[in-house]
Amino acid sequence: MKILVCITHVPDTTSRISFTNGDTEFDKSGVQYIIGPYDDYALARAVELKEQSGGTITVLNVGTAETEPTIRKALAIGADEAIRVNAEPTDSLFVANEIANVAKDAGYDLILMGRESIDFNGGMVHGMVGELLGLPSVSPVMTLDLDGDTAKMTREIEGGKETIEVKLPFVAGCQEPIAEWKIPNMRGIMSARTKPLNVVEPSSQAAATKLEKYEMPPAKGEVKMIDADNVEELVNLLKNEAKVI
Amino acid sequence: MSDKSNNHFAGKKAANDFFESPDFYVVDDLLTEEHLLIRASIRDFVKKEITPYVEQWCQDAYFPYDIVKKFGEIGAFGPTVPEQYGGGGLDYISYGLIMQEIERGDSGMRSTASVQGSLVMYPIYKFGSEEQRNKYLPKLASGEWLGCFGLTEPDHGSNPSGMLTNFKDMGDHYLLNGAKMWISNSPKADVAVVWAKNEEGRIHGLIVERGMEGFSTPETHNKWSLRASCTGELVFDNVKVPKENLLPNKSGLGAPLMCLDSARYGIAWGAIGAAMDCYDSARRYAAERIQFNKPIASFQLTQKKLSEMLTEITKAQLLNWKLGKMMDEGKATTAQISMAKRNSVHTALTIAREARQIHGGMGITGEYPIMRHMMNLESVITYEGTHDIHLLILGADITGIPAFS
Numbered sequence: 001m002k003i004l005v006c007i008t009h010v011p012d013t014t015s016r017i018s019f020t021n022g023d024t025e026f027d028k029s030g031v032q033y034i035i036g037p038y039d040d041y042a043l044a045r046a047v048e049l050k051e052q053s054g055g056t057i058t059v060l061n062v063g064t065a066e067t068e069p070t071i072r073k074a075l076a077i078g079a080d081e082a083i084r085v086n087a088e089p090t091d092s093l094f095v096a097n098e099i100a101n102v103a104k105d106a107g108y109d110l111i112l113m114g115r116e117s118i119d120f121n122g123g124m125v126h127g128m129v130g131e132l133l134g135l136p137s138v139s140p141v142m143t144l145d146l147d148g149d150t151a152k153m154t155r156e157i158e159g160g161k162e163t164i165e166v167k168l169p170f171v172a173g174c175q176e177p178i179a180e181w182k183i184p185n186m187r188g189i190m191s192a193r194t195k196p197l198n199v200v201e202p203s204s205q206a207a208a209t210k211l212e213k214y215e216m217p218p219a220k221g222e223v224k225m226i227d228a229d230n231v232e233e234l235v236n237l238l239k240n241e242a243k244v245i
Numbered sequence: 246m247s248d249k250s251n252n253h254f255a256g257k258k259a260a261n262d263f264f265e266s267p268d269f270y271v272v273d274d275l276l277t278e279e280h281l282l283i284r285a286s287i288r289d290f291v292k293k294e295i296t297p298y299v300e301q302w303c304q305d306a307y308f309p310y311d312i313v314k315k316f317g318e319i320g321a322f323g324p325t326v327p328e329q330y331g332g333g334g335l336d337y338i339s340y341g342l343i344m345q346e347i348e349r350g351d352s353g354m355r356s357t358a359s360v361q362g363s364l365v366m367y368p369i370y371k372f373g374s375e376e377q378r379n380k381y382l383p384k385l386a387s388g389e390w391l392g393c394f395g396l397t398e399p400d401h402g403s404n405p406s407g408m409l410t411n412f413k414d415m416g417d418h419y420l421l422n423g424a425k426m427w428i429s430n431s432p433k434a435d436v437a438v439v440w441a442k443n444e445e446g447r448i449h450g451l452i453v454e455r456g457m458e459g460f461s462t463p464e465t466h467n468k469w470s471l472r473a474s475c476t477g478e479l480v481f482d483n484v485k486v487p488k489e490n491l492l493p494n495k496s497g498l499g500a501p502l503m504c505l506d507s508a509r510y511g512i513a514w515g516a517i518g519a520a521m522d523c524y525d526s527a528r529r530y531a532a533e534r535i536q537f538n539k540p541i542a543s544f545q546l547t548q549k550k551l552s553e554m555l556t557e558i559t560k561a562q563l564l565n566w567k568l569g570k571m572m573d574e575g576k577a578t579t580a581q582i583s584m585a586k587r588n589s590v591h592t593a594l595t596i597a598r599e600a601r602q603i604h605g606g607m608g609i610t611g612e613y614p615i616m617r618h619m620m621n622l623e624s625v626i627t628y629e630g631t632h633d634i635h636l637l638i639l640g641a642d643i644t645g646i647p648a649f650s
Contacts, residue, residue, distance in 0.1 A: 069282065072278065186283065186324055187328070189282055189320075190333060190335065
């Protein structure tokens with residue numbers, strides 16, 4: 001069993017977000033970076049699958065050298081080796097192309113990643129990788145179990161769950177509760193020191209999009225609490241103050 | 246006892262623990278990428294396994310035995326012991342960070358880990374035979390066994406050399422008699438490293454195992470401090486200890502004092518963890534609590550308290566880091582360790598008391614960690630060398646004249 005887990009290197013969920021350089025760059029100062037939380041679920045499930053049926057886990061990140069502490073954490077959690085594609089992950093298609101380029105001849109049985117990153121939240125990379133490699137792509141995957149060369153999965157759909165079976169190999173975008181996040185233990189951190197982290201240069205393909213400007217979402221308005229018994233007041237406010245009915 | 250089925254695990258959600266460590270002087274720059282990962286991992290562990298529950302454990306004076314196995318899995322036991330014996334093979338800065346993060350959760354939890362690592366695994370590793378290392382260390386590292394350390398006696402605390410616990414050579418075994426008191430982990434321990442005098446009055450370490458006839462571990466009840474950690478006595482009534490259980494490689498009071506050096510080093514970091522938690526909670530509370538139509542953080546007296554807390558934490562961070570480097574080089578002296586232990590615990594206790602005032606009445610409740618830390622630190626300032634004894638160790642180092650002999 002060869003598993004590829006693609007991880008993003010993203011600001012911690014509690015980070016304060018601001019921009020610099022005329023709102024064209026994300027201000028990284030003082031920001032802590034983490035493994036993308038959905039990617040972390042994918043990694044945790046990969047580690048469990050490896051514990052059950054053996055195999056190897058390769059972790060892949062498209063990023064510059066500053067992402068290496070994040071990759072090292074993935075190795076401490078249980079990946080066996082890592083590949084870093086040495087490039088700024090500018091857009092989904094660029095990242096998907098780089099992942100497909102690494103994966104195309106490597107014979108992975110499973111290509112797992114989060115259902116989306118939590119910085120740009122594109123949610124497209126797994127679909128694009130599947131298309132580029134000619135493999136099935138499933139997302140968002142909530143459970144994943146293997147039975148020989150078949151995977152049984154449940155995925156979240158509008159208003160319910162869908163249970164599906166897919167033959168290996170395939171691509172999956174994962175989310176909770178596929179596995180519980182793993183905290184690296186001290187032995188894992190020690191062993192991560194000597195696990196291989198190979199840096200490869202990107203293919204020559206350029207990003208298809210160009211970033212113009214960042215904008216913060218408008219500040220949240222004030223909330224008015226209305227007693228549940230006072231429906232008249234609610235109707236009155238919706239009609240005369242908010243003017244939405 | 247089924248831990249999962251009782252209310253000790255009806256804890257707050259981990260999401261309520263927003264702790265962030267202050268780093269005013271960017272001391273993180275002195276740490277390696279690996280140190281930062283270790284700290285983050287132990288912090289995540291504490292937020293998942295300790296802080297959601299510890300308030301209830303302390304209210305109920307309940308020692309959560311399950312934590313022993315979890316500490317073993319994360320690698321909190323004996324992180325500086327070489328990997329071949331199940332330890333982490335990590336440096337002393339890593340050990341300090343682990344203790345800091347665990348005590349940020351609770352001093353009692355840190356005590357459990359300190360005792361196992363510095364007072365049980367350390368002497369077996371340093372003074373034990375290869376057979377003893379192989380027999381005990383992997384099981385202690387994994388948390389399969391819990392250990393304790395018997396030095397203090399009812400009438401001999403700061404003066405351990407006066408101990409009465411003794412053993413006689415009976416030819417094919419030793420016969421151990423005496424009693425130890427204030428022993429963390431004792432009621433649940435599988436293994437005790439016990440310091441006792443031989444017939445010539447020389448202090449030796451002996452490994453005593455639960456189940457040996459005449460060995461009992463009565464629990465000390467009604468503590469107002471370290472309530473989530475179990476404490477007790479060790480009573481030896483003609484206990485036959487196999488000869489192979491004597492630690493062969495060092496004797497004399499220096500041996501247990503070396504263990505205490507290692508544990509005190511961990512406490513120097515740990516207590517600052519508790520101080521950071523009090524500071525962090527006080528800072529958040531001061532920003533939210535409105536009096537006279539403004540946050541109490543806007544008042545000068547609150548700002549004075551917070552400024553002094555941060556100053557003392559920052560000084561202690563740097564002291565601890567430098568001590569850790571000296572520990573790694575094998576150059577740290579007992580007096581240097583005394584200075585750090587004493588400084589950290591005093592700092593933490595002062596900060597806990599100031600933080601309690603910032604929290605007003607809420608500071609005495611279990612909604613905030615302050616009073617729990619404060620009560621815990623009243624033990625920490627006394628155990629592993631009292632606040633005063635550390636002054637005298639420093640005094641002896643400065644003047645060359647010991648005041649306590």
